[in-house]
Amino acid sequence: MMADIALGILGSLPTAIEGTNRLVVDIAMFFGLLVIVAMALNFQYGNAGIPNMGCAVQVIIGAFTVSALTVRLCFMIIEGAGVKLMSWASDYDWVYHQTWNVATANNFLKNQFMLSVSLLLFSLAVAILLGAVIGYLISLPAIRLRATYLMIVLITMADASQIFGRNIVSISGGTLGEFIPDVFRWYPGDKGVICAVVTLFLGLISFFIFRTMLNSPYGRLMRSLRENEVTVASVGKDVVSIRRNILMFASGVTAIAGVMNAFYTSYVIEAAYTRAYWTYWPWLMLILGGPGNNAGTFLGCALVVALRRVIIVYKFTIQAVFFFPISYLEEMILGVLLVAVMIFRPNGLIPEKLLYVPGVNYSNIVQEEVKVDWRSAPKARLKGGGLLGRKKKEEPKEEEKK
Amino acid sequence: MTHPALLMLLSFLRVAQEDLGTQYDNILFYTMIFLWVIMPVFIVYEEIKERRSLAASERALEASNAEKAKAESSEPAEKKQ
Numbered sequence: 367m368m369a370d371i372a373l374g375i376l377g378s379l380p381t382a383i384e385g386t387n388r389l390v391v392d393i394a395m396f397f398g399l400l401v402i403v404a405m406a407l408n409f410q411y412g413n414a415g416i417p418n419m420g421c422a423v424q425v426i427i428g429a430f431t432v433s434a435l436t437v438r439l440c441f442m443i444i445e446g447a448g449v450k451l452m453s454w455a456s457d458y459d460w461v462y463h464q465t466w467n468v469a470t471a472n473n474f475l476k477n478q479f480m481l482s483v484s485l486l487l488f489s490l491a492v493a494i495l496l497g498a499v500i501g502y503l504i505s506l507p508a509i510r511l512r513a514t515y516l517m518i519v520l521i522t523m524a525d526a527s528q529i530f531g532r533n534i535v536s537i538s539g540g541t542l543g544e545f546i547p548d549v550f551r552w553y554p555g556d557k558g559v560i561c562a563v564v565t566l567f568l569g570l571i572s573f574f575i576f577r578t579m580l581n582s583p584y585g586r587l588m589r590s591l592r593e594n595e596v597t598v599a600s601v602g603k604d605v606v607s608i609r610r611n612i613l614m615f616a617s618g619v620t621a622i623a624g625v626m627n628a629f630y631t632s633y634v635i636e637a638a639y640t641r642a643y644w645t646y647w648p649w650l651m652l653i654l655g656g657p658g659n660n661a662g663t664f665l666g667c668a669l670v671v672a673l674r675r676v677i678i679v680y681k682f683t684i685q686a687v688f689f690f691p692i693s694y695l696e697e698m699i700l701g702v703l704l705v706a707v708m709i710f711r712p713n714g715l716i717p718e719k720l721l722y723v724p725g726v727n728y729s730n731i732v733q734e735e736v737k738v739d740w741r742s743a744p745k746a747r748l749k750g751g752g753l754l755g756r757k758k759k760e761e762p763k764e765e766e767k768k
Numbered sequence: 769m770t771h772p773a774l775l776m777l778l779s780f781l782r783v784a785q786e787d788l789g790t791q792y793d794n795i796l797f798y799t800m801i802f803l804w805v806i807m808p809v810f811i812v813y814e815e816i817k818e819r820r821s822l823a824a825s826e827r828a829l830e831a832s833n834a835e836k837a838k839a840e841s842s843e844p845a846e847k848k849q
Contacts, residue, residue: 387797394804401807555793563796566803573807661811668808719819 389679391558395630397671398565402572402623403644404651404667405660406616409576412657412718413585414612415592417513420504420520422644424617426527426636427500428493428624432546433538433634436489440547441467443481444474457535464545471547482549486564486629493621501617505610524641531636543635546628558630565626572619577660579615588612642697647674650700654707656714665715673699 403421410416438454445451451470452463475482507519531538538544550557579585591598591608599605623644628634647670655666677684677695685692707714 391797391800394800397804553792555796559793559796559800563800563803566800566807570803570807573811659815661808661815664808664811716815719822 388558389675391556391562392679393672393675395558395562395565396675397667398562398569399623399627399630400648400651400671401569401664401667402565403620403648404655404663405569405573405576406620407648407652408657408660408663409580409619410612410616412652412659412663413580413592414588414609415513415595416609416612417517418504418520418613418616419517419645419649420523421620421648422524422639422641423504423520423527424497424500424620425624425627425644426524426531426639427496427617428621428626429628429634429639430531430537430624431493431496431621432489432625432628433544434536435492436485437468437544437546439488440471440475440485444471447474449474457540461535461539461542461544464539468545468547472551475547475549475551477552479552482552485547486549489625489629490568490622493625494618497618497621498614500621501614502610504617505613521641521645524645528636528639531639538634538636541635541637543633543637546632546634548632549629561626561630565630568622568626572622573660575619580660642700646700650704650707652714654703654714656716656718658718659716662714662716662718670703 403425406424407418407421410418441451441454449470451467453459454463454467475485504520504523507516511519532541534540548557550560553560580588587598587603587608591603591605595605598608624639627638631638651666651670652663653666654669655664656662674696677692677699681692684695688695
């Protein structure tokens with residue numbers, strides 16, 4: 367009876383993936399992707415003060431992991447299972463036989479739930495690992511450079527990664543791009559929904575990981591590094607290794623966005639991983655929401671993603687209102703919002719609050735009385751305290767022994 | 769006699785197998801909405817909790833400062849006596 371009622375309610379709800387709901391799925395998917403990037407950026411810049419302008423590098427590493435490694439692994443497994451594929455050994459074959467091979471792979475993966483999930487998990491694991499390696503490489507100049515120069519170096523690295531993708535055909539099919547086998551082919555419904563669910567789930571997990579890290583003593587160390595790294599170094603902390611660890615960890619998490627984007631679009635081309643899209647937009651989200659707190663990052667991300675997707679989906683309707691081509695509107699909004707936020711709300715919509723660590727009673731810490739009476743120190747010095755005083759005291763003892 | 773709850777569960781599973789199997793898009797769609805909503809809700813809940821705790825600790829600090837000030841002002845009077 368109750369089951370029938372539940373089914374009745376579910377059946378009476380609007381059919382999921384049609385009309386406006388398609389837009390909702392699209393917004394949810396890109397929210398999931400960009401919130402991972404923005405949270406990792408908040409972790410690096412908002413909490414540790416490392417201005418990472420190379421988010422695109424880390425995302426592109428995730429996408430290249432899928433296009434260069436997962437696709438080859440998938441083809442190898444399929445050939446091992448006895449399915450005949452066209453040759454994919456040379457660069458020419460890799461690009462021009464790609465469509466046929468991927469279509470065959472998709473047919474094979476249709477009934478292979480475990481293999482599909484394994485390929486997805488493999489991609490995520492390798493992308494996190496390679497992202498961490500890239501984070502380590504990024505940290506090498508980061509150790510030596512100050513913030514401004516570091517930003518310039520990271521921007522050029524983002525461009526360099528695109529140039530690699532464009533010219534090395536075996537990575538992502540060069541300028542033609544590369545199709546990706548559908549690891550969600552086993553799902554009988556709409557692929558976009560399941561992809562969005564997985565991405566949001568990964569975003570949720572990364573949020574809890576970042577939250578736990580920021581509430582830990584390491585998170586407080588990161589904030590102190592942001593405030594004054596000289597002080598942190600003076601108390602015996604290794605600033606270089608802290609920065610390296612932060613960059614490696616955040617880079618690994620950012621690479622997840624690249625993997626999920628590759629599987630969502632089923633296509634990888636280096637031109638899709640531009641600096642503007644994967645670096646400047648996440649920065650706008652962070653600055654708009656307010657760096658240093660997750661609530662601000664989420665708010666900024668939700669606002670910007672919704673705005674962008676609505677512009678893209680309703681571009682023909684909006685075009686009638688503007689006298690210039692609507693394709694420029696996104697970039698104009700990016701620039702205008704950045705300038706406006708910097709002028710009117712430099713701390714973002716939700717400014718960072720004082721650090722609160724759950725389980726710590728702040729009133730006790732603040733009220734703790736210092737037991738040492740500093741006023742007695744000058745008196746001690748007068749009586750012959752300090753290094754000289756001790757020497758003076760030791761000398762008479764030796765004389766007494768003699 | 770079978771327990772009514774077990775009967776209900778069995779009937780739910782039977783219906784789920786027959787009818788719910790075609791509703792996967794709807795189920796995932798609302799799961800997606802739930803995942804999408806749960807993150808900001810949790811963050812807002814945590815923000816409010818943290819801000820309240822900070823406000824409470826500030827109030828406690830102010831109260832202790834006021835008590836200290838009172839004690840300091842009463843100390844000289846006791847010494848005079």
